[in-house]
Amino acid sequence: MSPIPQPPPLPPNALLTISSLIDPEVLQAILELPEPPPVRRASITGFSVKMWGIYPALVRDENGKVSGTVWEVISKAQFLRLAAYETSVYTWCECDVKLNDGEILHNCRTFCWAGDSDSKGLEDGSFNLERYQKYFKSSVTRRRPLLEHPPARERDFAVIFGPLPA
Template sequence: MPSHEKKKSTTQIPPPPPPPPAGPRSPLSSLTSRIRTALPERFFLSAPEKPRDPAPEGVYFFYGTLLDPGMLVEILGRDNSPELRPAFIEGFDCKLWGQYSALTPCSDASGRGVIKGAAYRVGSSEDAEKLAEYETHHYMPCPCEIKYIDDIQTPIAEKGFGFVFVGNKMDLKDGIFNLRAWRKLMGKK
């Protein structure tokens, strides 16, 4: 090898050492110790994805993000807003799963929880599947009786479906879903 050529070094530089531990009064130290000692059920646990039956056609009760007509247009691939009819269901509670609403069977003995929302007639199995895919495996269509609030149209009540939360109940918290705030958070007008 000629003397003017230099050999390339094959030595790798080791990574820098980890930062020193936070002092006992550091908020990071407190947070780190709480995380390390927390029970596993305190963390978000995703529901295992289970095979589900195809989503049925019929009337669906919406109570959260699906109350947004623009969201329905996007999910269903429509050109115009679908017709939503004001309605309510009984026997369910509504909690929050992160920023999303989560319908659950009523937790009190009376079973008289009332959830207001809107109903939409899903006319094809393809549309029902699109809605089920949007809701993810954390929700499943569940039969319910939908009661209409408007006095103009008939029927005043009919059998239908609502997407019920089937994920880890430990991930739910009490709270009220605010569609206007959610739209703002998502950058929608």
């Protein structure tokens, strides 16, 4: 059963995501930025990571904690580009983000698994950024624009979970 499509959140807000988007060069390619965006370390609670094949999926988990990075998105159009990249197997959920300096960002968003968190298609595991970068990254960073989008005017934050790329 497919989830009911939700309208995108209106900026400003924070967006948490995992997977290849933890790599600033992938973000740069997807969002057509002139340079990779700066990132900051952060974490969230209430979620954990499961794997759908090679792809990570955030699922609700009251005892879970996921660490990662925060970066700045500047438009609703960019959120829509990220949603298109993540595909319909993910939807967005609300969360609060804790930056490593202790600051809390409330009413944030994350791309999480759109299906049942107990789905047979999900397995325990973690995303292997190095493997992704070695075998799959070039297929994203060399491709054409995902969507046409207007100039960015609004600001919001995006939280990317996983290790900081070297």
